[in-house]
Every structure is written in C-alpha cells, then in structure tokens.
Amino acid sequence: MTNNNRVTPTTITLEIDEGVRTNQNSTLTFKSINYFIHGQKCCNLCLVPCLQKTQKQILTNLSGIFRTGMNAIMGPTGCGKSSLLDLLADRKDRQGFEGEILLNGQIRTHNYKSHVGYVVQDDIVCGNLTVKENLMFSANVRLSTEYSTIEKSKTVDDVIVQLGLEKCADTVVGTEFKRGVSGGERKRTNIGMELVLSPRILFLDEPTTGLDSSMARSVMECLHQLSRTGCTIVFSIHQPRYSIFKLFDTLFLLSAGRCTYHGPTDSVLNFFSSVGFLCEEHNNPADFLLDITQGDRPPPSAQQQDDVEFSKERKRIEVFFNEEYMKTDMYKSIQKDIPEKVDLLNGYSYMNDVRLRKKSRSNDMYYVCQRTLRNSFRDSALFILQVVISIILGLLIGLIYLNIDNTTTTGVKNRTGAIFFIIANQVFSNLSALEAFIKERPLFVHENASGYYHVLTYFLAKVLCDIIPLRTIPAIVFSIVSYFMMGLQRTAEKFFMFFFFIWLTSICASTLCFLVSATVRNFGVANLVAGLFYVLTLIFSGFLVEISSVVVFLRWIQYFSIFRYGINALSVNEFMGLTFCYSTNLTVCTETGADVLSGFNIDHGTDWDLWKNCVALSVITVGFLILTYVQLRRMKKTK
Numbered sequence: 001m002t003n004n005n006r007v008t009p010t011t012i013t014l015e016i017d018e019g020v021r022t023n024q025n026s027t028l029t030f031k032s033i034n035y036f037i038h039g040q041k042c043c044n045l046c047l048v049p050c051l052q053k054t055q056k057q058i059l060t061n062l063s064g065i066f067r068t069g070m071n072a073i074m075g076p077t078g079c080g081k082s083s084l085l086d087l088l089a090d091r092k093d094r095q096g097f098e099g100e101i102l103l104n105g106q107i108r109t110h111n112y113k114s115h116v117g118y119v120v121q122d123d124i125v126c127g128n129l130t131v132k133e134n135l136m137f138s139a140n141v142r143l144s145t146e147y148s149t150i151e152k153s154k155t156v157d158d159v160i161v162q163l164g165l166e167k168c169a170d171t172v173v174g175t176e177f178k179r180g181v182s183g184g185e186r187k188r189t190n191i192g193m194e195l196v197l198s199p200r201i202l203f204l205d206e207p208t209t210g211l212d213s214s215m216a217r218s219v220m221e222c223l224h225q226l227s228r229t230g231c232t233i234v235f236s237i238h239q240p241r242y243s244i245f246k247l248f249d250t251l252f253l254l255s256a257g258r259c260t261y262h263g264p265t266d267s268v269l270n271f272f273s274s275v276g277f278l279c280e281e282h283n284n285p286a287d288f289l290l291d292i293t294q295g296d297r298p299p300p301s302a303q304q305q306d307d308v309e310f311s312k313e314r315k316r317i318e319v320f321f322n323e324e325y326m327k328t329d330m331y332k333s334i335q336k337d338i339p340e341k342v343d344l345l346n347g348y349s350y351m352n353d354v355r356l357r358k359k360s361r362s363n364d365m366y367y368v369c370q371r372t373l374r375n376s377f378r379d380s381a382l383f384i385l386q387v388v389i390s391i392i393l394g395l396l397i398g399l400i401y402l403n404i405d406n407t408t409t410t411g412v413k414n415r416t417g418a419i420f421f422i423i424a425n426q427v428f429s430n431l432s433a434l435e436a437f438i439k440e441r442p443l444f445v446h447e448n449a450s451g452y453y454h455v456l457t458y459f460l461a462k463v464l465c466d467i468i469p470l471r472t473i474p475a476i477v478f479s480i481v482s483y484f485m486m487g488l489q490r491t492a493e494k495f496f497m498f499f500f501f502i503w504l505t506s507i508c509a510s511t512l513c514f515l516v517s518a519t520v521r522n523f524g525v526a527n528l529v530a531g532l533f534y535v536l537t538l539i540f541s542g543f544l545v546e547i548s549s550v551v552v553f554l555r556w557i558q559y560f561s562i563f564r565y566g567i568n569a570l571s572v573n574e575f576m577g578l579t580f581c582y583s584t585n586l587t588v589c590t591e592t593g594a595d596v597l598s599g600f601n602i603d604h605g606t607d608w609d610l611w612k613n614c615v616a617l618s619v620i621t622v623g624f625l626i627l628t629y630v631q632l633r634r635m636k637k638t639k
Contacts, residue, residue: 026104026200026232028066028088029338033099035059035083035092035257055096058083059257062099065337066201066234070227070247072265073236074286075254076294081236082121082205084254086639088234089118089203091449093638103200105339114142114451117194121205123186124446126371127175128378131168131189133371135159138193140367141452152196159195163188163222177381184215188222194450195226202226204235213241220244238290245286255293260321263330275324293321364453365461372465382432383470390474391481393425398485407583408591415574416600418486420543423566426475426505427534433467433513434526441521441635449637459629467510475503488574497573501614505566508617509534511624512562518631537561542568542601562620569613571597572604 035058059080066088073081086092088101090112101108103115125134139152147155160169165188173189174180181189187207194202207223208216220240224247227233237244251268253261261268269279272292279288325331377383401418405411444458479499484490488498513530520526539545540555541563547555558564575593582588594604603609 026068026230028101028103028201028232028234029064029105030088030101031063031099031338033059033062033084033087033097033101035080035087035098036096038096057257059087062257062259063335063338064252064259064262065334066232066250066252068227068230068232069249070224071232071234071250071252072240072248073234073252073254074238074240074289075260076290077238078256079254079293080257081238081254082639084252085203085205085234085236089113089116091118091638093636102339111451113449114197115200117191117197117199117202118446118450119187119190119194119202119204119207120442120446121209122442123183123190123210124443125173125186125189125193126375126443127173127178127180128375129371130170130172131165131181131185131192132156132160132170133374134173134189135192135196137367137371138452139196141364142197142450155196155198159192162195162226163192164218165189165192172378175379182215183211184218187211187215187219191219191222199231201232201234204233206237207235208237208240208244217241217243220247223247240286242284242286245284253289253293255321258319258322259325260293261325262334267330271325271328271330275321361454361457364457368453368457368461369465372461373469376466376470382436386429386432386470386474387477389429390478393429394478394481395485397421397425398482401486403485403487406578406580406589408580409583411580412591412596415488416543416571416596419567419570419574420541422482422502423505423563423570424538426478426502426566427509427538427562430471430506430509430513431527431530431534433470433510434517434530435523436466437462437514437517438521438523438526441517444632445635445637455632456629459632462514463625467514468507471506471510472503475499475506478502489577494573497610498570501566501569501573501617504614504617504621505562508562508621508624511621511628515624515628515631518628518635534562538563540564546601559616560620562617565613565616565620568602569610569617571600571602572610572613576604 036055037058038055062084073084075081083092087097090101090108103112126137129137135156136152139147139156143152143155160166165185168181168185172178172180173186180186191202191204191207202223204223207219211219223233223235227249245265248265250263251261251265252259253268261271263271268289269285272279272289277292279285397418401414404414404418447453448455448458476499479495479502483495483498488494512533513526516526516530516533520529537557537560540547540550540558540561542558542561543563547558575596578593579589580591580593580596582590597604603612
C-alpha cells in the first residue's frame with residue numbers, strides 16, 4: 001500500500017516547564033524487548049494438560065524512551081500494557097524476557113526497585129491505619145537512618161500537601177468492615193507511599209481503575225503536576241476521557257504486543273491521518289485510537305477496502321500500523337537516542353544515593369512491629385470477637401462442667417471430657433488465623449518487592465506482634481472464666497500450668513495456619529488443608545482410638561498431634577494429686593489420679609512426663625515457623 005500524501009511528524013520535544021527538560025536523572029530507555037510466556041497445550045478430549053509445551057509471544061520487538069513528563073502506555077485489553085510496564089519496573093518474571101532496559105544509560109542493578117516507585121492497579125494499603133500513618137511508615141522503613149524523624153515527617157507533610165490529602169490525613173483508610181477515605185484519596189495515598197522516596201521514575205498500573213470520572217481526573221492532574229517537578233511518570237491506561245488524554249506528554253500505543261505509535265501525544269492523530277485513519281470531530285481521541293488499533297475501524301477509502309493486499313493486512317492490523325510507524329522519522333529519531341552501550345550520563349550513577357544506604361534492620365523491625373500491633377488491635381471486630389467468644393465458651397464449659405466432683409464415675413468422666421473439649425476448642429478456633437494473612441499477602445508481596453523490608457523482618461514482626469498477642473489475651477480470659485467454675489484443683493501452680501498449656505496449644509495451632517496461609521492463597525483451600533490436618537491428628541490424640549490398635553505404618557501421625565500433647569499435659573496437671581471415691585460410698589476413696597492416667601496410657605511418673613509435652617509442642621511450633629519462613633522466602637514476588 002502506498003501513501004504519497006503521508007505527513008510524517010518529526011519532533012519529539014515535550015511541552016513541559018523550563019528546567020524539567022534538563023533533568024538527566026530520570027531517562028528510561030528500552031530496546032528490542034520481546035516477552036514470551038510458556039504453558040502447556042490442553043487436550044480437546046479431557047481436562048488434563050497434555051505434555052506438549054506451548055509458547056506465546058506477548059511483546060514483540062519494542063523499543064522506546066521515556067523522559068521526564070507524563071508517559072502513557074495505552075492500548076486495547078490484552079495488548080500487553082501491564083506486561084511492558086511490569087518489565088520496565090522489574091516486577092515481571094524475567095523468564096521469557098529478551099531485550100535491554102537502561103536507566104540513565106546504565107543496566108539496572110539489584111537495587112533498581114529502591115530507586116523507582118511502583119503503584120499497583122488494586123490499591124494496596126493498610127486499611128486500619130490513617131493516611132498519614134501509612135505515609136510515615138513508608139518513609140520510616142524506606143529512607144535511610146541518616147534522615148531524622150523531623151526530616152521524614154517534613155517529607156510526608158510535603159507529599160500530603162502535594163497530593164491534596166490535608167483534609168483526610170488523620171482519617172483511617174478503611175477496610176471492608178470500616179468506612180474510610182474515598183477511592184480517589186485511597187489511590188493518592190498509594191501514590192504518596194511511593195513519593196516519599198522521591199523516586200527517579202514512578203510507575204503506575206491503571207491508576208484510574210475503580211474511580212469515577214471526577215476522581216480519575218483529580219488523580220491524573222496530581223500526577224501531571226508531579227511530572228512538572230522533574231519526575232518521570234510512566235503508567236498504563238486503557239480508555240481515558242479527553243480531559244485526561246490531553247495531559248499526556250508522550251504516548252506509547254500498543255496493539256497485540258506491537259508498537260503502533262511512540263511519540264508526542266499531540267502528534268498521534270496526525271500520524272494516523274497520514275495512513276488513512278481520520279478521527280471524527282468531537283470524537284474522543286483515546287476511543288478513536290483504541291477502535292482502530294483493535295481493527296474495529298477499516299480505512300474510509302473504498303479503494304483501500306477493495307485492495308486485496310490491504311484486506312490481508314487488515315487481519316493483522318497491528319502489523320500494518322507497526323510497519324507504517326517504523327517508516328517515520330519519529331521512529332528513526334528515537335532509535336538514534338537509545339544508547340547502543342552502557343555508559344554513565346554526565347558521570348552520574350543512580351546507585352550513588354545516600355537515601356538508601358545504611359538502612360538499619362532494627363529500625364525496620366521497630367516500625368513494622370509498630371504497624372503490626374496497630375493493625376491487629378485496631379481490627380476491633382476480630383479482636384473483640386475473639387475475646388467475646390472466649391468468654392462465652394468459658395462460661396459454657398464452666399456451666400456444663402460446673403463444680404466437678406471427685407467420684408470414680410462422673411468425676412473422672414467429666415474431667416477427661418472437659419479437657420478434650422477445651423483442647424479441641426483451642427485448636428479449631430485458631431482457623432481464623434488463616435484469613436488474616438491471606439488478606440495481607442498482597443500487601444506483603446508488594447512491600448517486600450519494593451524494598452520496604454526484609455522477609456525476616458516481616459516474619460518476626462508477624463509472630464511477635466500478631467500471632468502471640470492475639471492468642472495470649474483470649475487464652476487468659478478463657479482460663480480465668482472456665483477453670484474456677486469447673487472446680488479444678490485450686491492452687492496457683494495448677495492454674496498457671498493450665499493456662500500455659502492452653503496458650504502453647506493455641507500458639508502451635510496458629511503457626512500451622514500461618515504456614516498453610518503462606519503456602520496457599522485461596523482461603524477455601526487453606527481452610528480445607530488446615531482442617532484436614534486438625535481432624536487427622538485429632539484421631540491420633542489417644543482419646544478417640546487406642547494408638548496400639550492402629551496399623552503400624554500410620555502410628556507415626558501421633559507424633560505430630562497437637563491434641564495429643566495438649567490433652568496429655570492438662571490430664572497430668574489435673575489428675576496428679578487427686579483421689580476419687582465411689583459414688584455409692586463417698587467414704588471409700590481407693591482410686592488415685594495416677595491410676596486414671598495409667599488407664600489412659602499417659603506417662604506420669606516423673607516431672608519430665610509433664611514437660612515433654614511442652615517440648616513436643618514447642619518443637620512442632622518452631623518447625624511450623626521455620627517452614628513458614630521458607631515459604632515466605634519462596635513466595636513469588638514478581639508477576
């Protein structure tokens with residue numbers, strides 16, 4: 001196809017404020033980017049995957065430059081916008097990636113993510129903290145310890161003013177159970193958490209998703225003002241209104257993974273008119289571009305429509321536009337500006353930044369623990385419910401087993417039944433720990449990938465400030481309410497041993513939930529896995545079945561039974577020192593607690609027989625925690 005009257009735009013100068021154009025510290029270049037994803041071909045006759053592996057190309061030979069200003073990556077759904085953005089931000093798995101990405105002419109290093117900001121499509125922020133608390137957390141853990149608290153606070157205050165968050169700075173962001181800030185304010189809070197670092201480049205994935213037109217414009221105008229301060233803004237966007245579209249300085253238009261246009265936004269309509277596609281008057285340019293790049297609009301010329309060669313090209317419209325764009329002087333100019341080799345622009349290395357050096361692990365630990373405690377205790381619905389349920393169950397058990405007597409019939413039976421019920425309740429009630437981390441998983445993945453903190457820091461903070469406190473208080477309340485109502489041995493030593501083993505059993509059960517939730521991201525599946533473990537080990541507690549009667553190759557399960565160690569410990573603690581009388585003659589008391597324990601095959605001869613249950617529960621707890629940490633380290637942080 002020939003176009004003798006084609007108009008070829010040549011300029012790529014951005015219309016931005018004076019002084020911004022001279023900023024050489026935020027130029028991102030990429031060359032010959034190809035990206036493939038690998039999978040397996042499914043059989044047509046069954047639902048299982050075949051052995052034949054497949055490879056699908058998502059991005060094809062993309063090159064370009066993003067300088068200071070508003071750089072938009074736009075295109076139809078499924079064209080590869082998010083894939084390109086994630087590759088540029090180093091948030092994509094590099095398997096299947098080919099090409100070169102440079103920041104200021106240098107190859108990206110391991111600390112590249114610490115110099116750029118990345119705002120995900122779905123807002124990820126701690127909902128139980130205020131807007132300012134979220135921003136302060138980001139500043140405290142991301143800026144170096146050379147920054148004083150006053151300097152960090154001033155930085156946060158500047159960001160709040162810059163994003164127009166003054167009115168909601170002290171308002172809780174909000175959760176599904178707690179009303180908070182608006183969607184636009186939440187989005188700006190996410191942006192602010194990246195801005196406190198003063199990033200070289202700010203990446204945003206669909207920043208207007210979930211916002212109405214007014215809020216979307218407000219967010220984009222904030223970004224536009226930010227770009228005028230010298231920041232390079234790179235974002236993917238699907239279908240912006242015109243008031244947003246005209247804010248773009250540079251447009252990178254994709255169609256099926258190919259570049260159909262890369263240059264100044266105000267020249268894009270001129271380019272497409274030169275190849276036979278005219279935008280109608282009063283039509284939104286963004287809608288027009290999306291329509292033609294996905295093949296919804298053929299050229300208006302009848303000659304072109306009848307052309308057999310063009311009819312073939314229409315089936316691959318993205319190839320046609322890509323080829324036409326590569327003929328322009330604009331494309332050739334951009335190719336010349338892309339460095340052919342790694343060098344230092346003006347002798348500057350973006351790695352030489354004191355803001356990110358000397359980060360203290362103890363400093364990170366302090367602020368992550370602080371946030372974890374706030375988040376745990378401000379989630380009042382869960383915390384209060386756990387305490388209330390502990391009180392209710394304590395009262396219920398206390399009333400059912402009220403003042404247990406010391407007879408050989410009801411006294412023994414009620415004590416063993418109460419102990420079994422208490423341990424079972426303590427274990428199964430901790431299934432609530434599953435949902436807490438599964439909901440928090442996206443926040444952990446995003447913050448860890450952004451260099452907020454180390455995995456070990458988050459892990460220790462979660463254990464010390466979430467798992468332990470939220471199990472300790474309910475255990476205390478339950479023990480106080482139920483123990484004395486049941487009429488168990490009323491000595492301080494016996495009571496504190498009762499509480500200790502209830503608490504240790506709860507901690508052990510919750511660490512299993514922590515492990516499962518770190519391994520499985522779906523709450524339903526996690527609930528089934530944890531429930532299966534609980535039920536299976538409950539059978540091998542020694543209370544429901546005689547272990548010696550079980551087939552040999554299944555007996556090993558008893559050594560992983562939380563129920564077994566918890567029941568044995570409470571039984572030894574309660575029965576030792578008791579004497580039981582016949583119900584028909586209370587003066588005849590011949591059966592001792594030791595006899596009862598012998599009847600249940602529970603070791604009780606020495607102090608070690610009690611404390612070995614503590615050791616076993618502790619070993620299981622530590623084992624679950626180690627596996628959890630390994631899973632957190634193995635958790636995929638890229639897309």
